[in-house]
Amino acid sequence: MSGDRQLDVVVFGASGFAGRLVAGYLAGHGSGGVRIGLAGRSQRRLADVRAGLGAVASAWPLLVADSADPVSLAALAQAARVVVSTVGPYRAHGLALVQACAEAGTDYADLTGEVLFIRDSIDRCHDAAAAAGARIVHCCGFDSVPSDLGVLLLYQAARADDAGDLQDTTLVVTALRGGVSGGTLASMMGQQEEVRANAQRRRVVSDPYALSPDRAAEPDLGDERDPGWARYDGELRMWTGPFAMAGINTRVVRRSNALQGWAYGRRFRYREVTGFGASPAAPLLAATVSAALKAAGAGLAFGPSRAMLSPLLPAPGQGPGEKTRRTGYFRIQIHTRTSAGVRYLATIEARGDPGYAATSVMLGETALCLALDRNQLPDRAGVLTPATAMGAALAARLRSAGHTLATRQITQLLR
Ligand SMILES: NC(=O)c1ccc[n+]([C@@H]2O[C@H](COP(=O)([O-])OP(=O)(O)OC[C@H]3O[C@@H](n4cnc5c(N)ncnc54)[C@H](OP(=O)(O)O)[C@@H]3O)[C@@H](O)[C@H]2O)c1
Numbered sequence: 375m376s377g378d379r380q381l382d383v384v385v386f387g388a389s390g391f392a393g394r395l396v397a398g399y400l401a402g403h404g405s406g407g408v409r410i411g412l413a414g415r416s417q418r419r420l421a422d423v424r425a426g427l428g429a430v431a432s433a434w435p436l437l438v439a440d441s442a443d444p445v446s447l448a449a450l451a452q453a454a455r456v457v458v459s460t461v462g463p464y465r466a467h468g469l470a471l472v473q474a475c476a477e478a479g480t481d482y483a484d485l486t487g488e489v490l491f492i493r494d495s496i497d498r499c500h501d502a503a504a505a506a507g508a509r510i511v512h513c514c515g516f517d518s519v520p521s522d523l524g525v526l527l528l529y530q531a532a533r534a535d536d537a538g539d540l541q542d543t544t545l546v547v548t549a550l551r552g553g554v555s556g557g558t559l560a561s562m563m564g565q566q567e568e569v570r571a572n573a574q575r576r577r578v579v580s581d582p583y584a585l586s587p588d589r590a591a592e593p594d595l596g597d598e599r600d601p602g603w604a605r606y607d608g609e610l611r612m613w614t615g616p617f618a619m620a621g622i623n624t625r626v627v628r629r630s631n632a633l634q635g636w637a638y639g640r641r642f643r644y645r646e647v648t649g650f651g652a653s654p655a656a657p658l659l660a661a662t663v664s665a666a667l668k669a670a671g672a673g674l675a676f677g678p679s680r681a682m683l684s685p686l687l688p689a690p691g692q693g694p695g696e697k698t699r700r701t702g703y704f705r706i707q708i709h710t711r712t713s714a715g716v717r718y719l720a721t722i723e724a725r726g727d728p729g730y731a732a733t734s735v736m737l738g739e740t741a742l743c744l745a746l747d748r749n750q751l752p753d754r755a756g757v758l759t760p761a762t763a764m765g766a767a768l769a770a771r772l773r774s775a776g777h778t779l780a781t782r783q784i785t786q787l788l789r
Contacts, residue, residue: 379455379480381411382745384437386450386471387460388412389419391555391693392485392515392737394426395730396460399738401427403775408745413437413450413457441467444474451478456744458514458737459484463561465491465568472499472510472757479506481744485515485737487558487622488565489579496585496757504756511763513626514740515733516704519760520722521545521623521646522630523769523779524708526761528720529638531781538714539639545708546610546649547617552702552727553694559674560690566675579621585629592632593640600624601647602668604660610709612649613656615664620646630761633754639713649707694727702727716783723778732777739771740764747771 383400387393393414400410411434414420420436427434437453439446441461451457451474461467464486475482476499486492492512503510513519529540569576578584582598600620607614617623624644631638650660673679694702708720724732743751743764750767760768769779 379453381409381435381454383408383456383458383741384411384413384450384454385458385460385741386413386439387462388423389414389416390460390462391557391691392730392733393460394423395699395734396458396737396741397423397431398427399734400741401431403738404742408742411435411437411454413439414461415440441470444470447471447474448478451475451480454480456481456483456741458482458741460557460737462486462488462557463491463564464488465494465561465564469494469498473502476500476503476506476508476510479508481509481511483511483514483737483740483744485733486512486561487515487517487619488561489584489622489625490565490568490575492585492625492757493578496587500587500757507755509744509751509755509763510757511740511744511760512757513622514737514760516728516736517619518623518626519736519740519768519772520704520706520779521619521708522626522759522761523765523772524706524720524722525627525638525644525710526630526765527769527779527781528708528710528718530766531718531783532710532712532716535716535783537716537718537783538712540642540710541639541713542609543638543642543644543708543710544607544610545617545623545644545646545706546612546614547647547704547706548649549703549705550648550728552704552729553698554688554729555693556688556690557693558729559687563674563680566671570675582624583628583632585625587629587632592628593636595641595643598624598643598645601645602664604650604657604664606657607647610649612652613660614647614649615660616667617646617648618667626759627761630759633758633762641713694730699727699731702731704728704732717785718781719784720781721778724772724776735775735777736772739775740768743768743771 439450583592650656706722747767
């Protein structure tokens with residue numbers, strides 16, 4: 375990658391809800407030497423965003439580019455060492471920029487949670503990015519950084535102890551509070567529409583190994599579907615229900631395993647659930663939340679009910695307010711058992727709304743990590759994952775930013 379670019383980091387989509395937060399994070403935390411620019415389709419909206427960032431950003435260049443204009447995207451990719459994009463839905467707006475970055479040898483990161491978009495990105499851009507030395511890193515927000523780095527840290531802990539391969543591994547969301555933006559809803563509905571209309575795309579989304587670099591080489595470990603309903607988990611000793619982000623996170627974690635030559639193990643079975651504890655109220659809570667999640671998914675997928683719901687939902691550009699972002703949080707545990715029978719627990723936690731406050735830290739630190747920590751990053755290029763592109767370097771940055779990412783060996787599962 376060229377070091378003679380005009381800028382180190384450009385935020386494309388800086389006038390959107392998530393983009394403004396990422397730009398704000400970089401204004402507050404980018405070290406003095408980082409050259410940052412803001413990009414989007416409207417010079418005026420970008421100027422408004424920049425004006426709100428204070429004196430530190432007053433000289434940041436503004437770059438006008440439109441996702442439908444490949445010439446403007448090529449110029450954007452050539453202008454910076456790292457482009458972070460919050461222009462979504464990515465399936466509609468994202469692929470041309472990934473292609474431009476792959477061809478220019480420019481590192482790229484985004485916030486997508488759209489499996490179909492990432493599959494297309496892999497199929498169309500991986501080889502070009504690998505040849506040009508570009509790191510293309512999708513899912514650099516709440517989905518899927520905690521999952522992907524958490525499992526990587528468990529693998530590194532087990533390897534350091536010579537404790538064997540990872541086998542049954544379960545992520546449990548034990549606490550979560552936050553909101554949702556119009557852009558996220560539009561992205562979810564866009565993928566749902568495509569899946570409803572096309573049986574082949576439906577099969578891709580439901581494949582646990584949808585993002586594999588080599589589908590035929592993946593192990594056959596039986597039923598690996600994402601849990602859909604409430605159930606008591608005897609091993610975790612708690613009631614569990616589905617986790618809304620499992621459909622993307624599990625595919626990203628399995629891709630990380632495959633990109634590392636199945637280093638976690640060939641019998642690595644991974645799932646994600648929401649934990650409801652073991653109190654007398656837990657079964658009802660688990661059943662109610664699971665049913666509500668199904669109903670919300672169905673309501674948004676079905677045209678007429680979606681039309682009824684839409685006046686109540688945030689529009690693109692809107693999202694959770696300052697108080698919701700400040701008072702939100704997430705707490706995640708990841709339990710694993712190795713082939714040698716040793717158990718480990720990872721704890722991943724952060725304050726701030728997971729999808730917006732914590733996510734702007736994750737994407738902001740990703741941008742800084744790709745731009746500033748190059749000599750600490752794994753020697754890989756292509757369409758990667760947070761764990762395989764940045765791994766320990768990103769984990770260290772997030773800890774410095776106040777996030778908890780810790781592992782420990784345990785003799786028995788926690789109650
Ligand atoms: N993984 C996570 O944890 C996470 C968290 C938050 C968001 N997200 C994802 O991030 C994406 C953005 O969400 P959001 O809430 O910020 O959405 P948003 O507020 O609607 O912002 C979308 C941005 O895209 C820009 N845009 C739209 N069409 C464009 C085009 N043709 N060319 C250039 N720019 C264009 C918009 O520019 P204008 O201002 O000019 O309209 C705006 O800046 C969504 O896909 C969402 O799912 C993921």
